[in-house]
Amino acid sequence: MRGIIFAIAGGALITLQGVANARISQDIGSWQAASITQLTGFITALLIFLIVRDGKWQNFKQVKPLYVTGGALAALIIFGNITAMEQIGVTMTVSAVLIAQLGITFLIDSTGAFGVVKQKMRLPQFIGIGMMITGVILLGI
Structure with a gap:
């Protein structure tokens, strides 16, 4: 049940983030909006990590390099969603x-x-x- 709740919350937050990014994009540009989103996301994740401490930095070495590209994909996802929302709603x-x-x-x-x-x-x-x-x-x- 917790997984379903997290999935629903995640889906709602993705939509809200997309709308907010589209609004930011109208004022300063799509890549700037993506940059701000990535930066604030990094800061938020880092703060949560420092508070929760549910992992170890030493385990980073075990991650396959391909999977580390997930963050880079996020910038492209944000840009794509911003552009799409502006064009098709x-x-x-x-x-x-x-x-x-x-x-x-x-x-x-x-x-x-x-x-x-x-x-x-x-x-x-x-x-x-x-x-x-x-x-x-x-x-x-």
């Missing part, structure tokens, strides 16, 4: 992002990429993704 942006996430996670789960346990995809999963895509098309009409 919040609802369409979030819908398209969800479809992209579902598609990539579907590929990762079905192939076992990145070391995740391979999942067998069945008809209900295909129907679910089809319904999501249909929903976004209907939103855009």
